[in-house]
Amino acid sequence: MRKKERHALIEKIIRENQIATQEELVAHLLAQSVFVTQATISRDIKEMQLVKTVLDGGKTQYQMMSNTRETPPIKLEKMLGNSLRKLKRKDDLVLLQTVPGTATTLAKVVEEKFSSQLFTVMTDDDKILLFCLGDEEAKEVKEQLEVIQAKSR
Incomplete structure (x- = not known):
């Protein structure tokens, strides 16, 4: 085939x-x-460009990237609520620890939202490391992520 x-x-x-x-x-x-x-x-x-998305109840499934129709703020809120386990900051770095298998998809949405404050993003299966442009940007990004996550609860 x-x-x-x-x-x-x-x-x-x-x-x-x-x-x-x-x-x-x-x-x-x-x-x-x-x-x-x-x-x-x-x-x-x-x-x-298949992405693993987190369903209600924490289960994951592959979807076509185009199937994620939600607007970015709603999508980010939902994804943070379902997959974010821990959020840390040190200097200009912000670390997001996630449910295994969800980091890459979440990283794309986070990078889109905070692109003006980021230098680059690195991911693996369950972690996202945000390299911010400076300490202030990292502080702002972490605070905004905490607010978004709080809304999802």
Whole structure:
């Protein structure tokens, strides 16, 4: 199967099923006689810009980036409420610790909201490190994130 066809099938599977892991996606493809490795799925997820979103109750699922229709403030509030576990600041750095699997998606939304105050952002599976332009910017970003998180409770 060609990549374009596989991507179309993956999109269909994601839209019709609650897929939380790459292994589940591989299993759904296998059920349709499409044999792929986890490494291939990982590349497909990146190329298709699939994002892991947190559902009510804390469960996660892959979605198409375009499926996240909420406006950024509502989306950020909801995401912080569902996935943020800890928030710290030191000098010009702000660290967000999240539910595993949610950091990359949350980082994109945070970066969009605070782009004028950030130098860059680094993420892994459960952490986001914001490199702010200075100490004052870091203080403002942390305070705003705390306010947004408080609204989500």
